[in-house]
Amino acid sequence: MCVVRSQSRRGVLSRLISGITLAAVPVLAAADYQLNLPPPVSYIARRILDLHNLIFIICVVIFVIVFGFMFYAMVVHRKSRGHKPATFHDNMTFEVVWTVIPFLILVGMAIPSTATLIEMTDVSKADMTVKITGYQWKWKYDYPDQDLSFFSSLSTPRDQIEGKAQKGEYYLHEVDNPVVLPVGKKVRFLMTGNDVIHSWWVPQLGIKTDAIPGFINETWTNIDQPGVYRGVCAELCGKDHGFMPIVVNAVSQEEFDKWVVAQKQKASSDAASAGKTWTRDELMAKGKQVFQTCAACHGPNGEGIGPFPKLAGSKIATGPLKDHLNIVLHGKPGTAMQAFGTQMNDVDLAAVITYERNSFGNKTGDVVQPAQVKAAR
């Protein structure tokens, strides 16, 4: 989240804030503590930061003035210093003054807020569109104009989370497939949820919008400078809410176009591999990788976690293949078990089902081919 800190354009206000905070808390100055919003990289994020700094300064000034009076009274009007209590208990003028002045300050705050809000919601004249879908617990990005679509999930290894390995620099803020966007283009986002409500938040872009199943929200950005901008899901969405980060890779238009071509080539080679017949060993090896997704709920050894059922020796994983295919492809409504048919390709599904039926003590001996998955869809 501090990638482009050095490049940030810091206004007078933010310098003032840093000054106040640092003067007040000298300890903080010594370490690398981030005290304010991260450096903005879009027009809206900049407007929000300015607004935030303005309101913050107003609040600090009010606080200091008001409690200046209180501290004065606490020091001077003490009984121990022999101060005799006054008897006044009402003053209409004061009551009116301290009702009207705050009201005027509020009006002063409301005007820039309203202007910024109206700009934030103007999604017209977009150069391109990206549809973002929240899943438990990953993001799916669709580029309708480029005819691209992929999932993006946490790439931090489980060993780091469980403390068995050294944590990397971008621990929990790294993904397998970042969302790539061109800089200097107005990008419109359409947000929705697949299962429960998620919220797509990238602080440096100034965007946080809920991804709600059955509804589509709109928002937009126009990124100033190339860079990697990291964010997270902000709405509690179940067990792995803290493990579905967002990585935005902002690049020039040329790099973006190259990336689109490369993605398309990858998609067509994946399609080709679905046609061939796989050996059991190939499927088991691939299945073990794909199973990382399933392990989030069913446990790394299929032992189940809390309410999430175990796969070792379970009826589904050792019973008829048809039922197993069905639940993986179509999910189980009303639970966190999703319809993975829409999320994974035939090869991945064939591999993971083969793996589940021949691991954790399950010995069905079944080898599931991509073609069988395709037929069952």
Added chain:
Amino acid sequence: MATATAHHDAHPTGITRWLFTTNHKDIGTLYLVFSLFMFFVGGTMALIIRAELFEPGLQITNPHFYNQMLTLHALVMIFGVIMPAFVGFANWQLPMMLGAPDMALPRMNNWSFWILPFAFTLLLSTVFMQDQGGGPAGGWTMYPPLAIQGGIGTDFTILSIHMMGISSVLGAINVIATILNMRAPGMTLMKMPLFVWTWLITAFLLIGAMPVLAGAVTMLLTDRHFGTHFFDAAGGGDPVLFQHVFWFFGHPEVYILILPAFGIISQVIPTFSRKPLFGYNSMVYATASIAFLSHVVWAHHMFTVGMPVAGELFFMYATMLIAVPTGVKIFNWIATMWRGALTFETPMLFAIAFVILFTIGGLSGLMLAIVPADFQYQDTYFVVAHFHYVLVTGAIVAIFAGAYFWLPKWTGHMYNERLGKWHFWLTMIGMNLTFFPMHFLGLAGMQRRVPDYALQFTDFNQWASVGAFIFGFSQLLFVILVIQAVRGGKRATAQVWEGAEGLEWTLSSPPPYHSFATPPVVK
């Protein structure tokens, strides 16, 4: 053959005294003891959360159990600690402040308390059902569709919320009936102590808000089990509908949790300033305006759900407007202290801390009202910092102020002032160390309700965890202090505090069983 008086004064002893009591003081004590007990239950959950967050990675919980802890922590602290504590204060104080012998509806009073232990047994038992999915894990806000996915713990939670709701509404009816009918001759509404006023308004908020929550969770229940689709878009429903209904309860609830605190502070500050409360009338009107506005600001909890601009603007303006009457209250308290003769006994220390720290929570609330900025704050630790400043350094601190203020009256003994000051300072250090760094965490990008976090958030989280343990364990001093005061100590006079004014201070300490057997006359 017992005479009428003897019959009237017969009170059972032992366990039956507490089970069958209809006496406002006994019921007040039950509420307060229950609240204190639940404070440690909810506090233990908070410490589990803070222990897990001491460093990045998963150490002591798994994410599912962590989510249960954060959900139950909120439900316990809101419905099991703050609300019962205020009802306890109301029970003890309202009859004494109004010049009445007891509450208007004593049997219902007993019933409204005794529902609570059962409600919380139901709720907390879910922790022991881990194989069936454990406790509720979708946050205390219970947003569908996540809440629909939950295990049997969600159903237990829904039923226990129904019970808590019934208890609160019964309590509120009793408060309104007492205040409107049992005032001593001459005590007009505008002569009532401010604590009574804030409770009268709170009681109306309770009656307005709790049935809405009951409706929301009932729809959740039927969506889960009886095939309705109130909140399921696939069946023509709308998940956001739940949020609107929930926060239509939830925002008045916020003021249910803070208005009685305003009342307590308005009793304590004049006493130790030895000067009458400044601007009594404007305090009453400000409280009523806050209560009114609290019904038209609910959607500020959900600015990121994708409301139309007109809606966002309305809720932004209405929310900002609440700053006006709240500011009036702060100014009046400071004007009360101005040119008084101040002393700083423990209740006054807590009251001053309340005014300062609650204002920090109020000002961050004003920042949150600014919609564009809220898009950055929403669902981050900035919000966590904000509402803990309002509810912990606000409501809980006011509860301590009230407890120290009235403890000598209730027990007849002065508490240990030295221990009280230790409790105060340790609490202040602990709670500020816990909650202040959370502002920075939120701004820097840490979202709320996560068991693990990125490395750059480590330092502030460690501060917060250390603070939480200081805060948590220093509360044991309060327990020791209360036990000491109940058992003995320096006898308290009727007036207890030099500057105390009001009917409750005309009664002996401790007061007689039926507070005012004959009504006093208020001039």
